[in-house]
Amino acid sequence: LSRTWAGKATKKTFELYQAEDDIFKIIHFQKTMDDMKKWDLGLSNDALEEMAAARTRDLMPNYALVPKSVKWLRRSPLSDFAAWPAEVTRVSKNLMRYTFDDVTGKTVQRLKAHGVEVSKDAADSIRRQGYRRTAGLTAAAMAGDIGLKNIFDVSCDQGGDNLFIL
Numbered sequence: 001l002s003r004t005w006a007g008k009a010t011k012k013t014f015e016l017y018q019a020e021d022d023i024f025k026i027i028h029f030q031k032t033m034d035d036m037k038k039w040d041l042g043l044s045n046d047a048l049e050e051m052a053a054a055r056t057r058d059l060m061p062n063y064a065l066v067p068k069s070v071k072w073l074r075r076s077p078l079s080d081f082a083a084w085p086a087e088v089t090r091v092s093k094n095l096m097r098y099t100f101d102d103v104t105g106k107t108v109q110r111l112k113a114h115g116v117e118v119s120k121d122a123a124d125s126i127r128r129q130g131y132r133r134t135a136g137l138t139a140a141a142m143a144g145d146i147g148l149k150n151i152f153d154v155s156c157d158q159g160g161d162n163l164f165i166l
Contacts, residue, residue, distance in 0.1 A: 021061070029056045035129055039122040041111065058094040061087040099137065102130025 032052040041048075057065075066083045073082040101107045107130075108123045118126075 025056055025060050028060050029053065032056060039118075039125050041116050041118060041122060043116065055098065059091055059098065061091055063087065065090065095133065095137070099130050099133040102126050103134065104130075 029052050032055050033048060036048050036052055043051075061084075063083050066086050070082050070086045098107075101110070105123065105127070107126050108118050111118050
């Protein structure tokens with residue numbers, strides 16, 4: 001199939017899809033690096049890159065990290081798209097964990113445990129980034145709730161107050 005026009009088109013489509021994924025990962029990595037540089041931890045660029053790469057891996061969908069059991073499910077007639085919900089779950093869990101750790105100071109404690117000096121300004125910056133993520137999570141949840149009310153045309157009189165996103 002790879003030598004036919006259909007095979008070549010399929011390969012190019014996959015490469016384009018992968019490139020789009022990679023672009024968003026690169027943007028996330030760069031933004032994370034910029035945020036971490038604001039922490040002014042006195043770490044080398046290599047150390048910051050390693051930290052930013054870990055957060056990017058943890059906070060962006062990556063189908064290479066899908067468990068084998070989910071990959072097996074993709075081959076079964078039960079679900080062609082089992083990897084997506086698995087990745088959404090993994091990323092959401094990690095997003096909540098990073099947000100909680102940044103807001104509560106656990107990120108700062110972890111850095112200090114590794115011998116990194118964290119100033120009060122750096123700790124405040126980390127906490128503020130956690131608060132921004134909290135605001136983003138809240139806005140996304142509310143937008144989803146409002147969107148469902150609008151899509152299904154449910155008013156508050158019809159029990160719309162009880163709609164929520166799981």
